[in-house]
Amino acid sequence: MNNLSNRSYIIVAIFAVVGIVYTILLFRLQVLDSDYKQYATNNVLREVVQYPARGLVYDRNGKLLVYNKTAYDLLITPREVQTFDTLLFCNLLNIEQDDLERRIQKAKKYSRYKPSILIKQISPENFAILQEQLYKFKGFHSQTRTLREYTHPVAAHVLGYVGEVTGRDIQRDEYYKSGDYIGQSGIEKTYEKQLRGTKGVKKFMVDVHNRIQGSYRDGEEDQPAEIGKNLISTLDLDLQIYAEQLLQNKKGAVVAIEPSTGEVLAMVSAPTYDPSLLVGRVRGENYSKLLADTLKPLFNRSLQAKYPPGSTFKIINTLIGLEEQTINLQTRFECYGKASSPIRCTHNHVSPANVVDAIRESCNPFLWNTFRSILNKYKTSAEGFNVWRKYALNFGLGRILSKDFPNALKGDLPQQALYDRIYGEGHWNALTVRSLAIGQGELGVTPLQMANCCNAIANRGYFYEPHIIKEIENDTVRSSVKVKQDVGIEARHFEPIITGMNQVTKGNLAGLIGITGHDFCGKTGTIQNPHGSDHSAFTAFAPKEDPKIAVFVYVENGVWGSRYAAPIASLMMEKYLNDTIATRRIVTEKRMMEANLLNPIQPK
Amino acid sequence: MPRRNNILANIDWVTIGLYLLIVLLGWLNIYAAVFNEEHQSIFDITQRYGKQLMWIGAASVLALIIMLLEVNFYVFFSFIIYGLLLLTLIAVLFFGTVVNGAKAWFTFGGFAFQPGEFAKFATALALARYMSSYGFKLQKPKSLLTIAAIIFLPIAIIILQNDTGSALVYFSFVLVLYREGLSGVVLFFGTLFALLFILALVVSNLTLAIIMIGMVMLAYLVFNPKLKQFAYVFMVYAVCLAVFILADLVIKTNFETDQFIVAGAVVASLFVMYSSIKRRLPNYTKIAIVFIGSVLFTISVDYGFDNFLQAHQQVRINELLGIESNPMGAGYHVNQSKIAIGSGGVWGKGYLQGTQTKFDFVPEQSTDFIFCTVGEEWGFAGTFLTIVLFLTLFIRLVWLAERQRSSFSRIYGYSVVVILFFHFMVNIGMTIGVMPVIGIPLPFFSYGGSSLWSFTILLFIFIRLDASRLEQLSV
Numbered sequence A: 001m002n003n004l005s006n007r008s009y010i011i012v013a014i015f016a017v018v019g020i021v022y023t024i025l026l027f028r029l030q031v032l033d034s035d036y037k038q039y040a041t042n043n044v045l046r047e048v049v050q051y052p053a054r055g056l057v058y059d060r061n062g063k064l065l066v067y068n069k070t071a072y073d074l075l076i077t078p079r080e081v082q083t084f085d086t087l088l089f090c091n092l093l094n095i096e097q098d099d100l101e102r103r104i105q106k107a108k109k110y111s112r113y114k115p116s117i118l119i120k121q122i123s124p125e126n127f128a129i130l131q132e133q134l135y136k137f138k139g140f141h142s143q144t145r146t147l148r149e150y151t152h153p154v155a156a157h158v159l160g161y162v163g164e165v166t167g168r169d170i171q172r173d174e175y176y177k178s179g180d181y182i183g184q185s186g187i188e189k190t191y192e193k194q195l196r197g198t199k200g201v202k203k204f205m206v207d208v209h210n211r212i213q214g215s216y217r218d219g220e221e222d223q224p225a226e227i228g229k230n231l232i233s234t235l236d237l238d239l240q241i242y243a244e245q246l247l248q249n250k251k252g253a254v255v256a257i258e259p260s261t262g263e264v265l266a267m268v269s270a271p272t273y274d275p276s277l278l279v280g281r282v283r284g285e286n287y288s289k290l291l292a293d294t295l296k297p298l299f300n301r302s303l304q305a306k307y308p309p310g311s312t313f314k315i316i317n318t319l320i321g322l323e324e325q326t327i328n329l330q331t332r333f334e335c336y337g338k339a340s341s342p343i344r345c346t347h348n349h350v351s352p353a354n355v356v357d358a359i360r361e362s363c364n365p366f367l368w369n370t371f372r373s374i375l376n377k378y379k380t381s382a383e384g385f386n387v388w389r390k391y392a393l394n395f396g397l398g399r400i401l402s403k404d405f406p407n408a409l410k411g412d413l414p415q416q417a418l419y420d421r422i423y424g425e426g427h428w429n430a431l432t433v434r435s436l437a438i439g440q441g442e443l444g445v446t447p448l449q450m451a452n453c454c455n456a457i458a459n460r461g462y463f464y465e466p467h468i469i470k471e472i473e474n475d476t477v478r479s480s481v482k483v484k485q486d487v488g489i490e491a492r493h494f495e496p497i498i499t500g501m502n503q504v505t506k507g508n509l510a511g512l513i514g515i516t517g518h519d520f521c522g523k524t525g526t527i528q529n530p531h532g533s534d535h536s537a538f539t540a541f542a543p544k545e546d547p548k549i550a551v552f553v554y555v556e557n558g559v560w561g562s563r564y565a566a567p568i569a570s571l572m573m574e575k576y577l578n579d580t581i582a583t584r585r586i587v588t589e590k591r592m593m594e595a596n597l598l599n600p601i602q603p604k
Numbered sequence B: 001m002p003r004r005n006n007i008l009a010n011i012d013w014v015t016i017g018l019y020l021l022i023v024l025l026g027w028l029n030i031y032a033a034v035f036n037e038e039h040q041s042i043f044d045i046t047q048r049y050g051k052q053l054m055w056i057g058a059a060s061v062l063a064l065i066i067m068l069l070e071v072n073f074y075v076f077f078s079f080i081i082y083g084l085l086l087l088t089l090i091a092v093l094f095f096g097t098v099v100n101g102a103k104a105w106f107t108f109g110g111f112a113f114q115p116g117e118f119a120k121f122a123t124a125l126a127l128a129r130y131m132s133s134y135g136f137k138l139q140k141p142k143s144l145l146t147i148a149a150i151i152f153l154p155i156a157i158i159i160l161q162n163d164t165g166s167a168l169v170y171f172s173f174v175l176v177l178y179r180e181g182l183s184g185v186v187l188f189f190g191t192l193f194a195l196l197f198i199l200a201l202v203v204s205n206l207t208l209a210i211i212m213i214g215m216v217m218l219a220y221l222v223f224n225p226k227l228k229q230f231a232y233v234f235m236v237y238a239v240c241l242a243v244f245i246l247a248d249l250v251i252k253t254n255f256e257t258d259q260f261i262v263a264g265a266v267v268a269s270l271f272v273m274y275s276s277i278k279r280r281l282p283n284y285t286k287i288a289i290v291f292i293g294s295v296l297f298t299i300s301v302d303y304g305f306d307n308f309l310q311a312h313q314q315v316r317i318n319e320l321l322g323i324e325s326n327p328m329g330a331g332y333h334v335n336q337s338k339i340a341i342g343s344g345g346v347w348g349k350g351y352l353q354g355t356q357t358k359f360d361f362v363p364e365q366s367t368d369f370i371f372c373t374v375g376e377e378w379g380f381a382g383t384f385l386t387i388v389l390f391l392t393l394f395i396r397l398v399w400l401a402e403r404q405r406s407s408f409s410r411i412y413g414y415s416v417v418v419i420l421f422f423h424f425m426v427n428i429g430m431t432i433g434v435m436p437v438i439g440i441p442l443p444f445f446s447y448g449g450s451s452l453w454s455f456t457i458l459l460f461i462f463i464r465l466d467a468s469r470l471e472q473l474s475v
């Protein structure tokens, strides 16, 4: 035991060492180092968060889409506030006295010694006036923020908007502090990490009069803000503007994609809104207005509206039949027009029809027979259905196509289990689910998915992930956009389809939708609407060989595919390919732009 | 009653005197920290100094009750007290109130009470009781496991309360175990690497280098207490460091000062290693090797942390160590705290004349950052005196512990002193930026009823045990 009691000396030695080390450190801090006295006479160490400018967004040709403008926040440190001329103050800020009182109380409640924001996002013009007088108000200071500004009032849904972080954002990522901004939809949300940059902090010494006396420790402890990375989007600004003009006063959506890359050239959801409405102090009010609007301008139809794909889907069914060899180019099916069973045909045409005729005429009986042959090829209808479903998935239906569109829906592509549940296992067959043959029934497809199908057809069997960002400054776009996605159908099977689609654009529609100087392919669609006029759809790509653009246009209450959707699609393609619209088509262009379909009761 | 008189005669009035002095100084500084012109009456219980006066009064009553109780009471009820406190801690988990992110408080009306504070003396009692039981041998695996259980049960519950800072206090019991025979090697390497790991991430490289060099010097002294040889080693380090620091000042390079210092110390260690092998001083060889190993270890911890861990893992470890990644967070407090202390100079600005600790520049100024007020208003004179006062108390307590006949009293006494020491070291260390900001109070000094009472109970049970040191305890 005696031996162990020697250890008491070691324990005391440990105490002594800590005591001596602390004494030395305190001596250095209090006696040797004069810096700290200097800082204390300057009274307050103020840390100012440096907010980086968000990255800019350009279109595919280097035209600026989104940039930043400066705004100022006025901050209050309640402890430092002295009596001041509230009337002058309120006049400068253009607020009511009791509003000011409320805001000050709120700041006091948050903290008496930490600065908090009193007034947000003051415009540079107003701030210039305020700043001259600011010295009269002790305890107030400003910080610089940046707000989004747009070169053109277009592409609101694609670009998205920036808003203040919510409690959940702060919980999820501790980079964010109350009052910070975060991308809340569109590109701003998907590319938030790249666009936001990194906040910094600058430490200043300020005297009792709130004047900055210089940086703390010569800025040794400052962390400079890193500005956000610039993005080059795949959008073509001119095409986007043009598409929005064509869709004005209509409900609908347009998606245009470059087939060789999957780059989205234009994406419109109508009615749309001016993105600058959701910036700055007017944001909250405008947001509520847009939210309350019965036309739902905030609803992104190009990603979230689910339509039955209609006759556009007939192309896919025909392709599946060809690949599964249940039909071939010699196959002909009888069509009895309106007398056909179990699905009647809506057109008058040659009968029996082959593949090309069927595509051109959108022949329902042909499609029914093809669909039945696919399901009946296998032992059970369910097995055949699953083969069919696999192709539909390959085309991008029923799934999310890209991370670039955070709000996109995956659409409806029914599973075997659904029919098993409704009809009982083994108790359903091609006849039961026949509406799938003509793109109706349980199918729900978004315009983005439709445009992507068209893209795959234009490429004769493959597509690249449709995406919206082409390049990120000092960074790389995720590699998935460079992966070729094969739909599993041989290229040769596309030729009769493309011939049929080409004939669509050449018949009696040629005058209305022909593109000057280019041979192209298209397919109309009309979707029955029990609530009013039918919806109009058109899928197309141009030119026929080596396609440069694939488009899907959807116009609600547009009656027939050929009435609105087809002219709009062809005008867009002409604009994109030729940069101008031929004189003979100006009338059509004018008619499209001026058409107002927002009144839901239209003559049939 | 002759026995009572006997106790009165055997009470260690020096310790009680030191206790009263520290409590009084604490109160004076709390008064200064929250002083404002509107409320000047010292009895104003709407103000913290008024409340603290109430706590002090209540603490005196507590101390008196503790002294009046039969000494065997503490021995007999030690496990029961420990069990009750554990149950209370668990109850807090379910019914407690969250203060500063930790669900560690019970609130009654306007008063908050933190059971975790009281678990310290209960754990000390249980540990003393167990380790003083008949036939106890520390080296037996069963003994070590039981001890680990006694210490880690409260730690686990307190960590669940999200109060990691308070939980760290319990690691100070290692020193008690060391005094009771735990191998010095275990203590040394265990604490060394745990400490290095934390320090490598928490403090600046320069501070770490200074701490490590201080530690290696201490090691030379402790493991070979022959002055002549130590003086030689000391010279070697002094010369090497001087050369390298001079080199840093003279030559412009891309290397930082701390890298020069570390390099100097490593060169010195290599030299000591070489000459100690020649002179057959194996202890010195080992220490030099351990030092070089430690340097490599800290470098690899730093490197590994920065390069191998994912961002979210870094954040989690930082949180655990009390480092906030927020630029306005912990660093802000420490800067303000250092400005306050540093601005005090040699003699301070005078009582109630401080500007930094007034109002709210330094957060938690009357609780965790009370030492700032001392530093600002009393200067280096005040901080030095405070350190001396605490060290005197600690040394007095070690001396008292060593004079106990029963191992129960001795073990309890050591537990008291190491707990107080740990608080002292971390609390003052954090105000001068060499310890992570974990919110633990300065004993007897910081504002707060729970902490004052718990430290009072902790200390006075030992004073009571010491007063009966001549009696036979019924362990």
Ligand SMILES: [Zn+2]
Pocket: A335, A336, A337, A345, A346, A347, A349, A353, A361, A362, A363, A364, A365, A366
């Ligand atoms: Zn037909």
